[in-house]
Amino acid sequence: MKNFDLAAGNGLINRRHMLSLGMASFGSVVVSKSLAAQTPDIPAWSKSPGPGASEYGAPSRFTDDIKRLASASNPITPGTGASRTPLHLLQGTITPNSLHFERHHSGVPDIDPAEHRLIIHGMVRQPLVFSYEDLLAYPQTSHTYFLECSGNSGASTGANAVDTSAATLHGLLSCAQWTGVMLSTLLDEAGIGPDASWVMATGADAASLGRSIPLYKALNDVFIALYQNGEPIRPEQGYPMRMFVPGWEGNVSVKWLTQIKLTDGPANFKDETSRYTELLTNGKALQFTFPMGVKSLITSPSGQMSLQRQGLHEVTGLAWSGHGGIRRVEVSADGGMTWTDAHLDQNPANLALVRFRIPWQWSGGPAILQSRATDATGNVQPTREAVLALYSSANRYHFNGIQRWAVSVQGEVKNVYA
Amino acid sequence: MFMPKLSILSVTALVLTSLILMGCGTASMNDTGQIMLGQPISEANLQGWDLIVEPDGRGLPSGSGTAAQGQLVYEEQCAACHGQQGEGGPSVPILVGGSTTSTPPNLTVGSYWPFASTVFDYVRRAMPPTAPKSLSNAEVYQVVAYVLNMNGIVTRDFVLDKNSFAQVQMPNHDGFIDRSQVQ
Numbered sequence: 001m002k003n004f005d006l007a008a009g010n011g012l013i014n015r016r017h018m019l020s021l022g023m024a025s026f027g028s029v030v031v032s033k034s035l036a037a038q039t040p041d042i043p044a045w046s047k048s049p050g051p052g053a054s055e056y057g058a059p060s061r062f063t064d065d066i067k068r069l070a071s072a073s074n075p076i077t078p079g080t081g082a083s084r085t086p087l088h089l090l091q092g093t094i095t096p097n098s099l100h101f102e103r104h105h106s107g108v109p110d111i112d113p114a115e116h117r118l119i120i121h122g123m124v125r126q127p128l129v130f131s132y133e134d135l136l137a138y139p140q141t142s143h144t145y146f147l148e149c150s151g152n153s154g155a156s157t158g159a160n161a162v163d164t165s166a167a168t169l170h171g172l173l174s175c176a177q178w179t180g181v182m183l184s185t186l187l188d189e190a191g192i193g194p195d196a197s198w199v200m201a202t203g204a205d206a207a208s209l210g211r212s213i214p215l216y217k218a219l220n221d222v223f224i225a226l227y228q229n230g231e232p233i234r235p236e237q238g239y240p241m242r243m244f245v246p247g248w249e250g251n252v253s254v255k256w257l258t259q260i261k262l263t264d265g266p267a268n269f270k271d272e273t274s275r276y277t278e279l280l281t282n283g284k285a286l287q288f289t290f291p292m293g294v295k296s297l298i299t300s301p302s303g304q305m306s307l308q309r310q311g312l313h314e315v316t317g318l319a320w321s322g323h324g325g326i327r328r329v330e331v332s333a334d335g336g337m338t339w340t341d342a343h344l345d346q347n348p349a350n351l352a353l354v355r356f357r358i359p360w361q362w363s364g365g366p367a368i369l370q371s372r373a374t375d376a377t378g379n380v381q382p383t384r385e386a387v388l389a390l391y392s393s394a395n396r397y398h399f400n401g402i403q404r405w406a407v408s409v410q411g412e413v414k415n416v417y418a
Numbered sequence: 419m420f421m422p423k424l425s426i427l428s429v430t431a432l433v434l435t436s437l438i439l440m441g442c443g444t445a446s447m448n449d450t451g452q453i454m455l456g457q458p459i460s461e462a463n464l465q466g467w468d469l470i471v472e473p474d475g476r477g478l479p480s481g482s483g484t485a486a487q488g489q490l491v492y493e494e495q496c497a498a499c500h501g502q503q504g505e506g507g508p509s510v511p512i513l514v515g516g517s518t519t520s521t522p523p524n525l526t527v528g529s530y531w532p533f534a535s536t537v538f539d540y541v542r543r544a545m546p547p548t549a550p551k552s553l554s555n556a557e558v559y560q561v562v563a564y565v566l567n568m569n570g571i572v573t574r575d576f577v578l579d580k581n582s583f584a585q586v587q588m589p590n591h592d593g594f595i596d597r598s599q600v601q
Contacts, residue, residue, distance in 0.1 A: 074509050076499050077547045106547060120456070121464060128456030138453050189454050200470055206550045208469060208543040214598050261470060266598070268473050268533050270540035274511075274525065277594065283518035285530075288598035394523045 007340035010333035011361035012315075015343040066090070068099055069167055079107020079206070082149070084171025087318065088302045093345070093353040094144070095174035097229050102236045103149050103172065105271070106207035109256055113240040116204065118186075118224070122261035125191025132240045135226060138181040143223075143246065144352040146175040146320045148292045150249035150276050154396035156384060156403070161417045166302035169415065170403070173318075175353035178244050179227035183260070184219045196262035200269075201243050203256040211252045212266035213245060213290070221246050224257060247322035247351040248290040249398070251276055279392035291322030293400035294381050296329050296356070296373035307411030310364045315342070316357045321375035325349070328374045329356040335368035335404070342371070350376075367407040368416065384417060469551075471539040475583040478538065481555040482579035485572065488564030491557045495546050504568050514568045518593065528569030532594055534586040537562050 007014040059066065070083035083102045085095055095101075102108075113132040121127035149172035155162055156169060183199075192215070199218045202210040213222070225233055225244040233239050238255030245252045251271055266272065266288065278286040296319035301307060315333075319326045326348050330339040342356035356371065373381045384401035406416040471477040493502070500506060504513035504526075516524030527537055542558045544550050553561070563578040572578065572586060 076510065080547070106544065106550065119459065119464065119467075121459070121461060121468070126456075127459050127461055127464070129459045130456050134455035137455060185452075186456065189456050202470065202543075206544070206547075208550070210470065210539070210543070259468065259470075261468065263472065263476075265472070267470055267539065268536050270536055270544070273533070273536050273594070274527075274531055274540075279518060279523055279525070280595075283523070283593065285518070285594050286597050287594040288596055289600075290598065392518075392523055393521075394525075 006361075007358075008332060008334070009338040010365070010367050011363055012331060012333045012338075012340050013312075013359040013361060015341060015358050017359055066099070068101070069165075069171060070102075073107075077106075079104050082172060084167050085174045086165075086167045087171055087173065087297070088166040088299045088305065090299075091316075091355075093175050093318065093355050094229065095176055097176070097231065097234050097237075100174040100176060100228070100234070100237060101147075101149065101172045103151075103250065104205070104236070105209050106205050108235050109205045110235070111204060111240060111256060116240050116258065118241065118258060118260065120186055120190045120260045120262075122200070122263050123193035123196035124187070124262055125193065128186070128190045130186065132226075135181050135224060135241065138185060140179050140226070141182060141223060142177055142179040142227075143221075144175065144177045144349050145244065145246045146173065146292075146351065146353045147244075147250045147253060148173045148295075148320070148322075150251055150289075150292070150397045153295075153399040153401075153403075156399050156401060157388060157393070157396055161415045163303070163414055165304045166297060166299050166403075169303065170297050172250070173320075173353075175320075176229050178223070178225040178233075179230075180223045180225040180241070180244065183222040183224060183243070186224070186260075187218065187262075190262075193262060195264050198263050198266050200259075200261045200263055200267045201252075201254040201257060202259040202261075203238070203242075203254045204258040205256050209251075209254060209271060210267060210269040211254055211272055212263075212269065213248070213252055215262070217245065217248070217290070225253075245290075247292060247324075249276065249292060249322075252290065276397060278397050279395050280390075281392050283392075289398055292320070293398060294321035294323065294326075294373050294375040294379040295319070295400040296326075296371040296381055297403050298331070298369050298371050298405055301369065301407065301413045302405055303413060303415045305413045307362060307407060307413070310362055313360050313362055314357055315360045315369060316355065317371050319344075319354045319356055319371070319373040320352070321373065321377075321379065322351065323379055324351065324376040326354040326373055327376050327378075329354070330372045330374075331356075331358050332370050332372075333360055333367050336370060336402075339372065362407065362411075364409060366409055368404050369407065370402050370404045372402055469539065469543045471535045471542070473533040473535045475535060475580055478535075478580035478583060479555040480580065481559055482577050482582075483556055483558075483560030483563050484577055485560075485564040485567030485574045488557075488560035488562070488567075491553070491561040492564045495553065495557075496561065499546075504565065513565055518590065526569070527565055528571065528589060530590050530593070532588055532591050534562070534566060534571075534583060534588055537565060538583075 005014040068083035085101045118130040152172035242255040298317040329342045342358040345355040348354040387401040499510045506512035516526040516529035566572045
């Protein structure tokens with residue numbers, strides 16, 4: 001076996017090898033025997049033409065296990081529920097539109113864009129109505145941003161570590177390139193009144209979901225998203241338009257946006273009082289905790305996966321922060337005793353998902369893999385225990401604790417707390 | 419076919435109006451050449467469409483209701499899921515009683531919600547879940563009064579309307595810590 005440049009305990013290898021050497025350069029990679037042992041035949045698909053071009057493409061039928069994890073709605077609350085992005089089955093950082101997570105509070109409306117209106121009113125000089133066609137004509141701006149539900153990873157606050165996948169635990173998280181019109185452009189046109197300090201936004205779904213955000217954010221980087229990864233945003237993401245509030249809890253990015261009303265204080269909608277508030281142990285609650293905390297997650301190997309061989313594996317995952325860019329991601333393979341920096345892909349964009357990678361030599365012994373992100377403002381991802389200590393045990397929102405995956409001697413990967 | 423005779427002036431006005439409505443021509447740009455396509459609308463035209471009720475009662479419609487009236491609305495529209503006494507059901511929130519410090523905490527309109535306006539706003543826009551916006555404003559006032567009454571917040575005969583709303587004191591009014599200015 002070649003002598004690796006070990007960077008931390010239990011087999012983590014210096015990330016510099018990601019750049020200079022192919023994985024095969026390391027000694028003990030075992031090539032899949034079932035294919036290598038056979039003399040290859042020319043396959044059937046190389047001997048007859050396949051079907052021609054199609055109008056709207058679909059994934060290979062061999063990848064149809066890559067799906068959102070969708071929960072059924074309770075019949076008494078039709079359309080209410082969520083689906084989760086299969087994070088552990090994807091690579092890179094962009095979530096395909098069909099796999100972007102969903103959270104609906106009264107189903108997905110079937111909106112005819114010709115009938116849809118965005119109305120800006122309240123404390124403005126002149127209330128205005130915009131059609132979908134109007135907004136398409138404005139100067140567009142494109143940004144790659146993550147979106148995370150405030151309740152993502154809520155199961156990790158539970159007393160027992162559930163044996164399940166990364167998607168089940170953390171799949172209310174996605175990332176896309178969003179394109180649309182800056183909200184500030186439209187607010188300027190309506191004329192912001194001198195007393196306005198908050199923006200109330202509501203959607204055109206059956207719940208008419210409403211949220212309030214401070215005007216300072218609305219004027220900074222909030223925009224009306226019309227496109228998602230280059231195509232019109234999907235109905236389940238708010239077609240024909242959603243408000244997009246970068247870095248903040250997903251619920252404030254109101255889908256099917258139809259109303260922007262300027263006012264001098266928050267509306268205190270149901271989803272910013274009864275829900276999406278964080279109960280503390282003393283019975284008080286935090287309200288309007290907007291940015292999503294710095295966070296990371298190893299997506300492979302991850303829960304319910306199985307390592308098929310000893311030797312070299314790539315440990316990879318995602319990191320993000322609602323406070324800005326990701327500065328570093330550290331990885332540990334020995335339960336947190338030693339850590340080393342992972343390689344970050346490309347140039348991490350502000351408020352987008354960042355992909356990290358590091359080579360790991362699995363010797364066949366037990367291991368606990370975990371990652372810890374640090375953002376550009378110096379926030380370090382806390383342990384699960386540190387997050388739990390902040391809140392009432394009933395709180396399920398804004399969990400950003402470190403995720404630990406245990407690897408058994410059989411290679412089985414499980415969600416663990418310690 | 420009958421065609422009204424239009425003066426030159428009114429034809430010109432019509433063309434101008436349609437140009438503005440279509441959002442084209444000079445009406446679509448400001449002095450600095452920015453696109454401006456918003457069409458003016460008056461706040462009065464948004465009554466009945468704008469459903470937002472703010473904590474101080476702004477946005478409340480006319481009408482009124484008492485808990486005594488609201489009991490019937492509640493039993494017809496709400497009790498099947500939320501329970502006869504507001505005790506909730508499988509995956510359906512409890513509406514009455516509770517505490518933010520019990521184990522586990524029980525967060526209800528009575529124990530948690532900081533403003534009565536939120537109850538009115540939410541019931542009117544989103545309840546009942548199978549037929550949102552089907553209650554009249556009077557029914558919303560009535561059933562909100564009833565839910566408040568079940569929590570001991572108003573009496574059975576308290577007349578809830580846009581003027582009396584400010585008198586309603588929610589038990590957990592001071593239970594929240596505002597993080598909105600923390601960046």
